[in-house]
Amino acid sequence: MNGEYTAVVDRIVDGQQAVLLIEDGDETIDEMVIDVDRLPQNATERAVLEVQIQNGSLTDMEYLPEQTEARLERVQKRFDRLSKPLSEEDS
Template sequence: MTLDDGTYTAVIDRFEADQAVLLVEDEDGALCGEVVADRAELPEAGQHVDAVLTIAVEAGELRTATYEEAETKRRTEQVRDRFDQLSERLSSDKGDGDRTE
C-alpha cells in the first residue's frame, strides 16, 4: 500500500541489515502502511525497535523523521502496565485452582 504524501506517526517494527521497517499509523492510531528506510535516515536517539517517530512521506518515501521520546516512553509504560496486570491476573488465577472446597 502506498501512503499519501503527508505527516504520520510511525513505530519502528524491526531492522533488516541497514534498513528499518516502520509501521505507519493513521490519525486514529490504526495501521495504514509501512515504510522501509535506511537506518542512517533516522534520528540517532530513535534507532531502536518500538521507537515512535513523526515522519513526513513524499512519493511513498521517507523525507524526514523526528524521534518522539515522550510518546515512546508513554507507550512503553502502557505496555508494561498491561503486562503487569495480566501477570497479576494469572498469578491470582493459579491460586484459585489450588483451593479445596
C-alpha cells in the first residue's frame, strides 16, 4: 500500500497502542497498529487523520480537527435519529 489516505483512530489499547482504520473513500481498506506516542498532538480516539503510507509503513500523519468534528456530528445526528421512537404516522 502506497499513497495518501484518511485514517480514523478506532481505539487505544492499554494506553500504549492506537488502532487506525485506513480508509479509501467510504471503505475501510486496512488496519494498522502504532504506538500511541506516534499520534499527532490532540489526536485521541475517533480522531480523523491524513496519513502517508509507503511500502506498507506509516511515514507521516496529520490530525484533521475539522473533519473529526464533522464526522462526530454526523454520527451523533444518526444516533439521535435512530433513537427516536416511531410515531403513529410512521407505522
